Amino acid sequence: MVNRCILIALMIFSLLTAGCWNQRDPELLAIVLATAFDYDEEKEMHLIIVQVANPQAMHAEVGGGSDTQSFITLSAHGHTPFEAMRTLTLGLSRELFWAHNRVILFSEKAARHGIREMMDVMERERQMRAIGRPAVVQGDIRKLMEAKFPLEETGAMGIDRQMVTIQLDKSVFHTKLLNEIYSAIEAPGQETMMGKIEVMPDGADAQEQEGTNAGSGENANGGGGSSSQPPPPAKLGGAALFKGDKLVGWGSQNQAEGWLLAAGRGWRFSFILENPDNPGYFSAEIFNPSAKMEPVVKNGKPRMIIKVEAVSRIQNYSGGILSESVASMEKRVAQAIRNRIKDVIKRSQDLNTDIMGFGNRFYRKHPAFWQEVEESWDDIFPTLVVDIEVKVNIMRTGLVLDPIKIE
């Protein structure tokens, strides 16, 4: 009898618990795809711009020929980022759902104001997650959030894919997860670097290269492709340098490359350098270089040694017999790598922000020394001596050895 009562109680109980307490049907949610933080200095207000998926239009577009956009862009002000998030719902018939947010953008103003409050809401609020990809936007952030990307359904997907693609194709942009930024801000002797997204003014072409000339036979790379479509609205590449939680300056593409090379984080770097023997250029690529930073303390003086090892591949060549110039080309690639690393170190020392995490290396390997210099690191860092040792090995030349012989 008792058993039967328990059984009946259990069955009733399972009926009660078969659904969620407050269920949310997916069709009643407005799914946030990208979030941008902006800051209005005059009003001292935060501004949040979100891109929300419009599933009906997404379906319609498969059938072809519909004018409705597959996403909508909303924005709202607030004294805190959270207030702005809640104010967003005033203009929307559906509940915002943040868990699928993939892209997190900070405007230049927001980044210069400090991103601590925005970072806080993203780790405190239960729907937000630290697995979006962050970047700092130079230019009109609203325009970027409203922009359509060629080939992509929504702008957010466009930015997200572009971030992943660029890291695999040409490492001039540091793609990482938001999670990494928390511990970078909190780690001793380490400042934060994020990738930079430049919003193109109307009519400009995103593939137009910025003038890069880091010396030593390295030359400006040529300009880009054209297409019948309107050009992509954004260009990825370069770096945003933070001190604490505040943006203090921008870095060029070469400097972003330098950071990635020294940290051993990039996938694929290309170098366009002058031929050793002939006029013209050769193109070399290095894949997944390994790098090591060694902090050295000698007579109470700190010094940093960066060792980079890379295997290179020739992708384009217009000189003479390739095997004769390999040694010289290796030296040139190594010099180019060294220049990029020097470039980013100089930039960070000028801005006095330790984005390479040199201080962190001393903290990790020489904790006693770090305790002495922690307070005065801002005075030591700008003049810190850094030795860069680069070893490049041109291992492959592609499917041919020597270039076309003209008889």
Add this chain to the structure above:
Amino acid sequence: MSTEKIANRQLFFILFMMRTTLVIAFLPVITSADALQDAWLSAVVSFFGAAVLVCVIGGLTIRFPQETLVQYSQKLLSRWPGKFLSLTPLYAFLFMAATDSRIYAEALVTSFLPETPLAFVLSGMVLAAALAAYSGIETIGRSADIFFPLFIAMVLVSLLAPLPQAGILIRNIEPVLGRGLGPVLRGAIAPVSVISHFMVITILTPSTTEPKRVLRTALGSLAASSAVLVLTAVLVTITLGPVRASRTTFPFLSMIRAIHLSDFLERMEVLVVFAWGFGIFISLSVFLFCGARGLSQVLEMKTYRPLIGPMAAIWVAFGIHAYTDIFQIRAVFAPEYVFPEAALGHILLPMGVLWAAYAFRAFLRRFQSGG
């Protein structure tokens, strides 16, 4: 009732799940609060401290293999003082069960069910545990058998998932011993103290098939769960960073939330929540069983079963009212509180008195026989 037996293997599973559940719930916070990046060293140290306490608990228990603490304390201290003393561990079970289930309920309410009343979540869990406890220790043992593989698989997967990111963030656990041994030892106090969970063996021993080997089982279980604790401490510290790990309310959960294996494989916290739920179910039902069994022996009742219902109701109320907010729950695990409460009050006080009585009686016996 005394014919109900569980295998020592099942006891191993039960103890492992109880301890590991608390590890998932709160331990990383405690360890990283003071030791920061050396949290995992605190975890290693805590194994030895906890092992000593387990020997204190288990050493006496296996000298009375057929009796529970309630029974042998009456033998050692005479009837009324013995009954009075055995109320201490019984209260400890109530306290620990209420704390464990409250933390789990808080985690659910904080991150998954923000609008669900705490009482509903708590009573749901206690109801399930009460049914298990009512069915008896054999049922709990069999549940442990079933849940253990699932539990271990879920915990292992959630410990493997952060590995791809770990290479980049390895900086977060260096330098090792950068600030000396002091913080490491202080960080070990809390995980050592919460070994008071293992007080359940004082009641469970007579129900095992090989009561003489209970101490060995408990130490093995402690070793296994300590390994999980060390791994957890390492991975949580690496993924979140030492400072952030000590800032988060539920570090294990936050770590899992920060994992992005690919665009298709993320949001893996369901594994943690399920494993945690299995563990809480086992812990609660064992605590409830031990509490009721112990109390029934204090009151000299024939069976513990009538006590389950009222006790479950009291536990829900205690779980809700013992803590007013999350700050109090955090404060309970501060070394200066948890050590006197759990290590001294729940383990060393009762076991110390009993060991002293045991030693005194052994001495008397030798004195009398030796003349």
